[in-house]
Amino acid sequence: MAVKFKVFASGRLADSTLQRPVNALYELYRVPMGKTAVIDAIRLVNTYSGAVPVTMVLCHSNIGEIPFQRPLFPRDLLLGKDLMLIEDRELTLGSDDAIWAKVGKDGDSNNQNYMDKIDFVITGVERDV
Numbered sequence: 386m387a388v389k390f391k392v393f394a395s396g397r398l399a400d401s402t403l404q405r406p407v408n409a410l411y412e413l414y415r416v417p418m419g420k421t422a423v424i425d426a427i428r429l430v431n432t433y434s435g436a437v438p439v440t441m442v443l444c445h446s447n448i449g450e451i452p453f454q455r456p457l458f459p460r461d462l463l464l465g466k467d468l469m470l471i472e473d474r475e476l477t478l479g480s481d482d483a484i485w486a487k488v489g490k491d492g493d494s495n496n497q498n499y500m501d502k503i504d505f506v507i508t509g510v511e512r513d514v
Contacts, residue, residue, distance in 0.1 A: 400500075430468075436466060
């Protein structure tokens, strides 16, 4: 049974080069079929000149017909200027579970200013089922 310690995903939330829009949930990492994963840390860094609202959810794929979404921290959490958020609770994900995120919130006139302003890294362990 193979175990891999790795960086699952890294980059920017609301990334203009990847056409990830502001104020829309999109997938950051999905556990491959036939694998399970333990996320040991999620790091977010705000490089904007002010606070930025961030939402991150864990989507369990096998609970009922519709994927079950569980917020990893309060929705639209304001991440302050030049601050880092470290979510270091271990999260266990099954095959096809995913982490989704968004930057911005409904009705916020500054949403477009948040483009390319939140960097992220998701790390953990992946193993065969």
